[in-house]
Amino acid sequence: MLDPFFSALAAILTDPYLLALSVGGVVVGTVLGALPGISSTMALAILLPVSFAMSPEAAMVFLLAVFSSSVFGGSISAILLNIPGTPGAIVTQFDGYPMARSGRAGHAVSIALLASTLGGLFGLAVLVVVAPVIAGAAMSFRSPEFAMATVLGLTMLAYSSPGSTFRGVLMGAIGLLCGMVGFDALTDVSRFDFGSATLQAGIDMVPLTVGLFGLAEVMRNLGLRREDVPEVPKMGSIMPPWRTLWPLWKPMSRGSLVGTFVGAIPAAGSAIAVVVSYAQEMRLSRTPERFGKGAPEGIAAPEAANHACVGGALVPMMTLGVPGDTMTAVLMGALLLHGLRPGPMLFADNPDFVGMIYSGLFFAVAATLVCNLALIRVIVLVMRTPRHMLMIGIAALCVVGSFAIRNSMSDVYVMLAFAVVGYVMGLLRLPVAPLAFGLILGPILEENVRRSLIVSGGEWSVFVERPIALAMLLLSLVALLYPVAAAGIRGLRGRKAAAPAPAAGGQDPR
Amino acid sequence: MPPTPGAAEPEQAVAVALDAAAPEEVNTPARDVAVGLFILAWAVVGWISVAGNSRLFGDFGRDPGPALMPVVVLAILSAGGLAILATAIVRLVRGAGPQPAERTTFGARLRPHLVPATLLVTLAVYPTVMHAIGYAAATAVFVLGWILALSGWRYLPHGRARLLAAVAAVGATAAVVAILYTSFVVVIRAPLP
Numbered sequence: 001m002l003d004p005f006f007s008a009l010a011a012i013l014t015d016p017y018l019l020a021l022s023v024g025g026v027v028v029g030t031v032l033g034a035l036p037g038i039s040s041t042m043a044l045a046i047l048l049p050v051s052f053a054m055s056p057e058a059a060m061v062f063l064l065a066v067f068s069s070s071v072f073g074g075s076i077s078a079i080l081l082n083i084p085g086t087p088g089a090i091v092t093q094f095d096g097y098p099m100a101r102s103g104r105a106g107h108a109v110s111i112a113l114l115a116s117t118l119g120g121l122f123g124l125a126v127l128v129v130v131a132p133v134i135a136g137a138a139m140s141f142r143s144p145e146f147a148m149a150t151v152l153g154l155t156m157l158a159y160s161s162p163g164s165t166f167r168g169v170l171m172g173a174i175g176l177l178c179g180m181v182g183f184d185a186l187t188d189v190s191r192f193d194f195g196s197a198t199l200q201a202g203i204d205m206v207p208l209t210v211g212l213f214g215l216a217e218v219m220r221n222l223g224l225r226r227e228d229v230p231e232v233p234k235m236g237s238i239m240p241p242w243r244t245l246w247p248l249w250k251p252m253s254r255g256s257l258v259g260t261f262v263g264a265i266p267a268a269g270s271a272i273a274v275v276v277s278y279a280q281e282m283r284l285s286r287t288p289e290r291f292g293k294g295a296p297e298g299i300a301a302p303e304a305a306n307h308a309c310v311g312g313a314l315v316p317m318m319t320l321g322v323p324g325d326t327m328t329a330v331l332m333g334a335l336l337l338h339g340l341r342p343g344p345m346l347f348a349d350n351p352d353f354v355g356m357i358y359s360g361l362f363f364a365v366a367a368t369l370v371c372n373l374a375l376i377r378v379i380v381l382v383m384r385t386p387r388h389m390l391m392i393g394i395a396a397l398c399v400v401g402s403f404a405i406r407n408s409m410s411d412v413y414v415m416l417a418f419a420v421v422g423y424v425m426g427l428l429r430l431p432v433a434p435l436a437f438g439l440i441l442g443p444i445l446e447e448n449v450r451r452s453l454i455v456s457g458g459e460w461s462v463f464v465e466r467p468i469a470l471a472m473l474l475l476s477l478v479a480l481l482y483p484v485a486a487a488g489i490r491g492l493r494g495r496k497a498a499a500p501a502p503a504a505g506g507q508d509p510r
Numbered sequence: 511m512p513p514t515p516g517a518a519e520p521e522q523a524v525a526v527a528l529d530a531a532a533p534e535e536v537n538t539p540a541r542d543v544a545v546g547l548f549i550l551a552w553a554v555v556g557w558i559s560v561a562g563n564s565r566l567f568g569d570f571g572r573d574p575g576p577a578l579m580p581v582v583v584l585a586i587l588s589a590g591g592l593a594i595l596a597t598a599i600v601r602l603v604r605g606a607g608p609q610p611a612e613r614t615t616f617g618a619r620l621r622p623h624l625v626p627a628t629l630l631v632t633l634a635v636y637p638t639v640m641h642a643i644g645y646a647a648a649t650a651v652f653v654l655g656w657i658l659a660l661s662g663w664r665y666l667p668h669g670r671a672r673l674l675a676a677v678a679a680v681g682a683t684a685a686v687v688a689i690l691y692t693s694f695v696v697v698i699r700a701p702l703p
Contacts (some may be wrong), residue, residue: 225620404698424548442579
């Protein structure tokens with residue numbers, strides 16, 4: 001189990017190119033994550049074109065470094081500016097910012113960094129142990145199971161996106177539609193091409209992702225009123241004393257556990273994991289009144305949970321092809337782009353590549369620790385860069401990146417078109433992640449649905465006769481119907497509670 | 511936003527703090543009309559293409575054929591879009607839902623989108639310019655122009671403040687040109703014009 005991990009780790013450590021890519025990815029990822037307005041997803045999306053020309057191994061090492069470090073980077077801005085750089089950092093600011101305000105910014109960042117490292121390593125350890133087991137169990141998957149796993153993934157991502165699940169599913173449907181543009185893989189019939197040769201080649205995932213998550217965000221940022229760069233507090237000393245650090249091992253361990261398992265549930269994601277772990281620490285604390293005023297365990301536990309989610313979220317993505325959140329969806333897209341389909345067969349056919357993912361993540365977590373201890377003061381300096389300069393730089397990166405994929409103008413126009421789509425969707429408060437995911441998974445879904453129907457002779461019952469496919473279908477239905485049912489129950493309760501209200505209102509002296 | 515101290519349960523305290531940090535927005539009926547139309551627009555374009563493509567409905571033996579998924583997905587989109595639109599229209603007619611706090615003119619509502627739209631236009635021209643005058647020059651012009659425009663350089667008083675802003679803009683431009691060049695030409699050897 002660990003042989004491919006160690007050999008891949010040795011490959012990274014002895015290859016200057018991979019080493020530089022990973023360290024470079026960590027520095028870029030931390031800085032992007034630390035900048036308010038740039039999420040981990042945006043960081044991954046705008047760097048996808050850079051990874052396009054790399055070998056699959058190098059691309060994964062680079063993207064995992066960006067992903068893992070941007071998760072921690074988000075906490076730097078949460079602590080220093082009271083603005084979470086990524087959704088998983090939303091709780092870190094509760095205690096991180098008060099600590100920074102009281103002159104202990106360096107300590108808060110270091111506690112977050114150490115907790116993040118521990119959480120990241122724990123998540124990775126669980127990934128290494130659990131993933132092969134799940135992949136082994138999923139070896140019996142055939143087309144109906146794969147089709148339903150894709151449906152489950154789409155529904156879960158719609159469920160976890162902001163706004164209603166129903167709208168998320170509709171956005172996923174738009175993504176599926178975009179994924180069908182061009183030649184059909186099984187029959188060579190061209191669809192939705194409107195006579196254009198560019199559309200016959202299909203809509204590529206990279207320009208779509210760059211447009212939706214990259215340029216659309218830039219446009220939204222530039223549409224906001226200009227804000228001055230917030231004052232970054234002084235860092236003070238970086239390393240907290242041992243007596244502060246030592247008692248934190250318990251919150252860190254509890255946070256790691258919560259993060260890994262919540263992260264592994266598709267649709268739960270880091271934002272839920274950090275809230276659960278923060279609430280748990282408050283409950284277990286003898287002095288809960290310190291929380292929200294700069295309690296170190298209020299940083300340590302959620303931060304560990306936040307980074308542990310990375311390993312957790314990779315479990316369903318790698319073993320079943322069901323990404324737990326937007327970031328893993330983009331990572332999965334990158335894998336597919338390089339011709340590698342996540343799922344049980346990846347473990348059987350490409351154990352070395354799986355080892356490379358493990359060791360890439362391990363190295364990313366370790367490099368995040370080392371680079372941040374060494375460079376945190378420089379990273380804080382970069383955070384003072386005015387936002388408009390960064391956004392224009394990213395806009396240029398989006399165009400140059402889309403162009404560089406194939407040296408083609410049509411990729412640039414696809415990127416610009418989806419930037420407009422993403423911008424409009426932002427105005428309409430529609431989630432963009434399911435759209436991208438629909439495009440990424442559309443071809444897999446269609447291929448497996450049709451293959452199942454070919455084998456079953458056109459019988460749709462094939463999806464409910466096989467127990468695992470049925471279970472996944474039912475889970476999708478639960479995710480889809482739960483919000484409707486919950487709203488209905490709330491409405492009924494509200495009506496019951498409101499029933500005696502007129503009498504009470506009548507007695508109101510006002 | 512720290513959790514409210516003294517709340518009965520930690521979960522409640524965190525929920526209160528999170529709500530205060532990001533208050534949930536209720537969809538207005540007007541926006542929902544736009545959402546319904548947005549979804550239906552995709553469906554209409556899709557149906558037009560499917561209707562005009564007779565090869566989709568050929569005989570493919572046991573394979574259900576290339577029309578199956580488009581028809582299913584378009585049916586879901588159409589039904590969903592219509593449902594959202596119909597509900598929104600009913601809410602609009604009944605006058606339900608939160609009303610905009612103040613009436614704004616069409617021009618005032620368009621103004622926040624002016625800068626993003628202009629950016630989009632310049633970005634569409636940027637690769638063509640890149641072909642004509644080369645990557646470095648085109649990127650420098652694009653980045654410097656935008657940074658100066660967005661920094662409010664024109665409104666700064668003559669003298670030191672302007673000079674400093676100009677130096678910062680030139681520095682940032684040089685950094686962007688160099689970083690992109692290193693990323694694409696040096697690291698991944700992508701040929702840029």
